[in-house]
Amino acid sequence: MSKNKTQSRQRRGSHQPTLAQVAEVAGVSSITASRVLNDPERVNASTRQRVLEAMEHLGYVPNLIAGSLASARSRFIAVIVPSLANTVFIEVIKGLQATFEAAGYQILLGNTDYDIEREQQLVRTFLGWSCSALVTAGLKHTPACRRLLKECDRPVMEVMELGDAMDLNVGLDHQEAGRCMARHLLGRGYRQPVYVGARLSDDYRAGMRYAGHREVLQASGIEPLLIELDQLGSLEEGARGLEQVQAHYPGADAIHFANDDLASGALLHAQRLGLRVPGDIAIAGFNGLPLGQYVMPRLTTIQSPREAMGRLAAEQVLRRLDHQPVTQPQQDVGFTLMLGQST
Amino acid sequence: MSKNKTQSRQRRGSHQPTLAQVAEVAGVSSITASRVLNDPERVNASTRQRVLEAMEHLGYVPNLIAGSLASARSRFIAVIVPSLANTVFIEVIKGLQATFEAAGYQILLGNTDYDIEREQQLVRTFLGWSCSALVTAGLKHTPACRRLLKECDRPVMEVMELGDAMDLNVGLDHQEAGRCMARHLLGRGYRQPVYVGARLSDDYRAGMRYAGHREVLQASGIEPLLIELDQLGSLEEGARGLEQVQAHYPGADAIHFANDDLASGALLHAQRLGLRVPGDIAIAGFNGLPLGQYVMPRLTTIQSPREAMGRLAAEQVLRRLDHQPVTQPQQDVGFTLMLGQST
DNA sequence: TACAACGATGTTAGCGCTAACATGTTAGCG
DNA sequence: CGCTAACATGTTAGCGCTAACATCGTTGTA
Known part of the structure; x- marks a missing residue:
């Protein structure tokens, strides 16, 4: 047994060099070394140089924790999305990431799989990481999650759709988008359009677009028809959607799909079946994905500015984090009807 | 000036309830409260209950930092990929995320934009966050980055391609994949195939596939032809690729594209141009994306098991983190030639 | 009956860094 | 030349949590 008084308990921690060691090598106090990293202007150039050399020499990696x-x-920003399978969220994330990373923030990505209980749990975890702000896709949360977000005293950004947000909000009006496309279809003379979506209670934004679609049809005295599929967004499921429309509503003259x-x-499948689009049946989508612009006939769809939405959302959050005034906590990024040849 | 001895300096920190407060309410010491969270079995059930109630009552959120x-x-896992625009990486990330999240780890996602300097910086940052392991796409790193990864004393997983890895490695042999497709094309009788890729020094895995392609052609005494584009993976750029092949190599009878x-x-563009595929020109891809299986004619391509690759990689890392032996630090996930009608 | 073994809980001492406050040193100015 | 402001750097005391070690009762067993 050692009798050495200085030897107390077992050492813990990593075996990485620390700021204190850097400071010792550089012959300064650790706070000066700290300032070299966090506020270099406040340190004399020659001292700074010595500290940087010591860091380099020791292979120092700052312990951010x-x-x-x-x-x-x-410097974490929590970003919570319902799915990574959907290009739409990926593009919003790209916009967020580019902007936040440039400002020196790191994104903590969470995936709810369209489960708001899971979202609540993620919010707790991310708050536990002392994230500087939270960005979450959508306005639908559990009551407990809403409480956490309201009381956490950090910027909270809800993206994708507009509505009764708790703090910041950037998105578009999905119901209006649904109305817009429905008006387009009626304007083109279609009289029996079917809305085809998948899991509309999970993908409730598609549900909101259906609500808009429905509203326009009812106002024109046309019965709204709906087919609900199982898989959210796949080419295969779209083909299945086309077949279901033919089976259930043989008189249908147009399909308003929930996404591109x-x-x-459906469009590619129609080609195989030898169906003429829009002659036999018109097809419309939503999102404005590149694919839709590359099929024949080109898809009529609604373009949503996804990456720009991410960027704008991040800018608003950064402004709030910089204590700059945010004049418009709610911003509508709008959408554009893109006419193809499929309607 | 206050003379109160207990009042020293300004309070810092958040104003959230702490474990010590929870412990006080529950009438235990804070280490007991800590154990309720980290090792509940070690705490008497009734004590545990009291602590949990106190947490609930105070709205306690553990400070994970x-x-x-x-x-x-x-409980961070650093995941570093070159791009989020590419579905391939997204799918690998999905596989990683599902597996790591189920094991209670949080992913820290980094995007290098195909810049290995940026990768090095991300590695530093993530090491600073004391991540438990690092997963990075590819074997190409700066020397400094390689040193950081070697000396960090944590599991390091390199995914996507196989090769001279520093620790764990899960991927497939891209050169062999290139050979495989080239052999297929020659076997089908094509005698003037062109390889079309984009930015092959950045997307060096596509470059490795080209190397394999080239090798097979040269062995058969056929001159390898190459066209290099600017954008990595877009439908539009594919169309441009087709046009460039027609312009530069009018005799070409097949195009081996770097990705689907x-x-x-190109396939969709050929349709517009009225070109017969494979009659006028054959087209092959790489990845096995759903889109390729939905165009007409169906695309001949090579299927890579991306999500499975992510899952397998995560499992290997978890095994290492659990101190279980990893018998095969290098695992080949293979690939499958999928014959379509485009060749 | 003694004592090891175990279970439940507590005490102590940091983890590596930075906010707040303190001190010393130099420049600027009437 | 004295005073102040601005700059450069240091001292101190935690941030909120958990590893390591300590303590104390309760069993089981020789």
Whole structure:
């Protein structure tokens, strides 16, 4: 047994060099070394140089966890989306990531799989990581999640759709988008359009577009028809959608799909079946994915500015984090009807 | 000036309830409250119950940063990919995420934009977050990055391609995939195939496939032809690729595209131009994306098991983190030639 | 009956960093 | 030349949590 008084308990921690060691090598105090990293202007150039050399020499990697604990703020932004399978969210994430990374923030990505209980759990975890702000897709949350978000005293951004948001909100009016496409179809003379979506209670934004579609049809005295599929967005499921429409509504003259994946799948399938589009049946989508612009005939769809939505959302959050005033907490990014030859 | 001895300096930190407060309410010490969260079995059921109630009552959210600092391990897994625009990486990420999340790990996602300097910086940042392991796409790193990864004393998984990995490695042999497709094309009787890729030094795996393609052609005494495009994977760029082949190599009878996005774009463009595929020109891709299976004619391509690759990679890393032996640090997930009608 | 073994809980001492406050040093100015 | 402001750097005390070690009762067993 050692009698060495200085030897107390077992050492813990990693075996990485620490700021204190860097400081010792550079012959300064650790706070000066800290300032070299966090506020270099406040340190004399020659001192700074010595500290940087010491860091280089020791292979120092700053322990960001310790820094976050001490300063009570991390540079994390929590981003919570319902799915990674859907290109739409990926593109929003790209916009968010580009903007946040440029500002020195790291994204913590969470995937709810369209389950708001899971979302609540993710919010708790991310708050536990002292994230600086939270960005979440959609306005639908559990009551407990809503409470957490309201009381967490950080910027909270809800993206994708517009509505009764709790803090910041960037998105578009999905119901209006549904109305827009329905008006287009009626304007083109179609009299028996069918809306085809999948799991509309999960993908409730598609449900909102259906609500708009339905509203327009009812106002014109046309009965709204709906087919609900199982898979959210795949070419294959779109083909199935086309077949179901033919089976259930043989008189249908147009299909308003909930998204471009389904619509493109139907379009490609129609080609195989030898159906003329729009002669035998018109097809419309939503999203404005590149694919829809590359099929024949080109797909009529609604373009949503997804990456721009991510960027704008991130900018608003950054403004809030910089304590700049946010004049418009709610921003409508709009959408564009893109006329193809499929209607 | 206050003379109160207990009042020292300004309070810092968040204003969230702490474990100590929970412990006080529950009438236990804070380590007991800590154990309720981290090792519930070690705490008497009735005590545990009281602690949980206190947590609920105070709305306690564990400070994971403090926990990570104290225990010198976070439950982060760093995942570094070159792009989010490419479905391929998204699918690998999906596989990784599903597996890691189920095991209670949080993914830290980094995007290098095909820049290995950026990768090095991301590795530093993620090491600073005390990530438990790192997963990175590819074997190409800066020397400094390689050193960081070698010395960080954590599992390091390199995914996508096989080769001289530093620790764990899950992927497929891209050169062999290139050979496989080239052999297929020669076997079908094509004698002037052109390889079309984009930015092959960035997307060096596509470059490796080209190397395989080239090797097979040269062995048969056929001159390898190459066209290099600017954009990595878009339908539009594929269409451009087709046009460039026609312009530069009018005698070409087949195009071996670096990926399915390019190939599908070319296929759809051929349709518009009224070109017969494979009559006028054969088209092949790589990846096995759903789109390729939905165009007409169906695309001949090579299927890579991307989500499975992510899952397998995550399982290997988890095994290492659990101190279980990893018998095969390098695993080949293979690929499958999928014959369509486009060749 | 003694004592090891175990279970439940507590005490102590940091993890590596930075906010707040403190001190010393130099420049600027009437 | 004295005073202040601005700059450069240091000292101290945690941030909230958990590893390591300590303690105490309760069993089981020789």
